[in-house]
Amino acid sequence: MLFERMMRAARLDVNLYEEVEADLSATGQAGTVVGIVAVCGGIGAALAQIMAGNTGGAVLGFIGGLIMAFVGWIAWAYITYWVGTSIFKGTATPGEMLRTIGFAQTPGILNILAFVPVLGGIVGLVVFVWLIIAGVVAIRQALDISTGQAVITAIIGFIPMFLIYCLIGLVVGGGQAAWRLGTGA
Numbered sequence: 001m002l003f004e005r006m007m008r009a010a011r012l013d014v015n016l017y018e019e020v021e022a023d024l025s026a027t028g029q030a031g032t033v034v035g036i037v038a039v040c041g042g043i044g045a046a047l048a049q050i051m052a053g054n055t056g057g058a059v060l061g062f063i064g065g066l067i068m069a070f071v072g073w074i075a076w077a078y079i080t081y082w083v084g085t086s087i088f089k090g091t092a093t094p095g096e097m098l099r100t101i102g103f104a105q106t107p108g109i110l111n112i113l114a115f116v117p118v119l120g121g122i123v124g125l126v127v128f129v130w131l132i133i134a135g136v137v138a139i140r141q142a143l144d145i146s147t148g149q150a151v152i153t154a155i156i157g158f159i160p161m162f163l164i165y166c167l168i169g170l171v172v173g174g175g176q177a178a179w180r181l182g183t184g185a
Contacts, residue, residue: 002029002032002033005019005020005029005103006033006036006106006109007106009033009103009104009106009134010106010107010134012133012134012137014137016103017100017103017104017137017141020099020100020102020103021092021100021141021142022096023099024095026103027098027099027102029099029102029103030073030098030099030100030101030102031070031102033102033103033105033106034069034070034073034102034105035066035069035070036109037069037106037108037109037111038066038068038070039066040109040110041065041069041108041111041114042061042062042066043062043112044111044112044113044114044115044120045058045065045111045115046058046059046061046062047115048115048120049061050115051115064168068165069105071168072165073098073102073105074098075160075161075164076101076135076157076161077094077097077098077102078094079161080097080101080143080153080154081093081094081097081143083153083157084097084139084142084143084145084149084150084153085143087152087153087156088143088145088149088152088153090142090143090144090145090149090153091143091144092143096142097139097142097143099142100138100139100141100142101139101142104131104134104135104137104138105131105134106134107127107130107131107134108127108131110123110126110127111123111124135154136150136151136154137150139154
C-alpha cells in the first residue's frame, strides 16, 4: 500500500493527496516516505563524497541529511500550514499538512543517483523541480486553496525554510571544519 501511494504521489495524483490528507493513520507512512527519501539521497550524496575522496564528509553529510530531512519536513508542514491558513484562510490541520507534504517528498528517491557524474546533476535538477510541483499540489490539496495561492504559500514558506537550512548548514559546516582540524584531514 505504501509503495502504491508513493507512486501515485510521484505522479501528482490529486486523489492521493486528498486520500492521505483524510487518513489519520497515514502520518506514519508520510514519515516513512521522508525517511526512505532521506536514506536514498544520503546514499547518493555519500557515494559522491567518497568518489571525491572525502569519506568523513560522506558520513557527516549522510547523518546531517537524515536529520535535515525530518526537520525540513516538519518545519515546512507547519510553516505552510500557518501561511495558508492565516493569509489565504485555507482549511487544514498540521497533521494534514504533515501527511501531504511527506508524500510530496517521494520524487526525492531519485537523488540516490547523485553520485553518477553528469547524470546526478541532471537528475538533481529534475527532482528539485518535481519536488516543487509536488509540494504545491500537496499544499493546494491540504489547504483547499487555489493553485496560485498554493504557489504563493510555497514561496512565502520557502524564506524561513531557507534561513533554517542556512543556520543548520553553518552549524554542520563548522562541525566538519572541526573534524578536519582534529583528524588532520
